[in-house]
Amino acid sequence: MDRTLIPISRSKIEKINALPTVPGSFKSISSFIQKPSVSLDKISQFISKDPALTTKILKMVNSAAYGFPGRISSISHAVMLLGLNVVKGLLLGVSVFEIMEKMMSGLWVHSVACAIAAREIACKLNIRNPEEISVAALLHDIGKVIMILEYQKEYEETIKEASTAECLIYDAEKAFFTETHTTVGMWLAGKWNFPRNLVEVISCHHTPHLSILAVKETAIVHLADILVRARGIGFAGDHFVPLLNTSAFETLGLSNNDIRDVLVRVEETKQVSDDMAS
């Protein structure tokens, strides 16, 4: 395959609020969360002003992807329980829902399924903040959303290429663009002032051996992505299961039974995503 790679520059992606293809509602959320001064209070107020957003976030936090046993019935309660970074991530996650549905059908379901799987794995491992891992999984493919918004025709060709050449979308991206969705996602997450471990999960979910700060979290999202694709839930851009990184898998020390439990939990994806869409 011989073609000139389409250049994607960091400065252009970081100016997401100036990209003409990005919908206005998403821009306002994006410019809100990138402010370093965002506090629990401010984010609560911001969400509460928008009833549709409020409903979506409450549905999400009360779903299997978060699964608090008691109902969370207000945004201020959710913010107190989950913390700033999780709520920021949720806010982004639910606000890209419509873009995902419109531009790349199946990516939202894939993302929700990964959030559910990642949370279940984190719980198996008794990790202290399973919600943070769940939100990292929800956002792990955010780079794809921006790529398909900004380079719609080219990205659709990339998806077609992955299908005809029978390869992973991650590899097809390398044949079309100078950067992949993992790098684009990393730039965005940095721009949005997410903590470094979350940025690393996004940048290393296909290359968990490169993770330094968030080895376990990255391994969890790497495995969640593979299990969800293996189960065939949603669409991440290709029809194949990526190769599991053995050392990342071994870091987690899960048994076959644990994996079975994760798969059972992932079956709840359809209910969660149907519920969100209604």
Next chain:
Amino acid sequence: MFPRIIPLRVNDMKKIPMDKIEPGMKLAKPIMSKSGMVLLSEGTELTEKWIERIQDMDVDGIFIDAPAEQTLSKEDALAQLDSRFKLLLNEPRMADIKSILRKHIEGLYG
């Protein structure tokens, strides 16, 4: 702070539209108002009276206890599983994962 383990439910709830609701059905998920308040909690057995009330509310469907329906036939589901793994035929670790999935998918069909 919170119990992290929620009981696993396999295959045991589905969403049904408002006109299919019948007395005696049990809610698998709470019915909530737009603002997130619980109106009827999980496990409630629906009576005629409750159904009337629900139908007056702005909800598009409810979750009840029932086997979830699989949209694919078992044969198609397993064939698609094979196809998804076809780039990884010589990877022992992936073969293990695939066999767990195979059993899992077969289990969904009872």
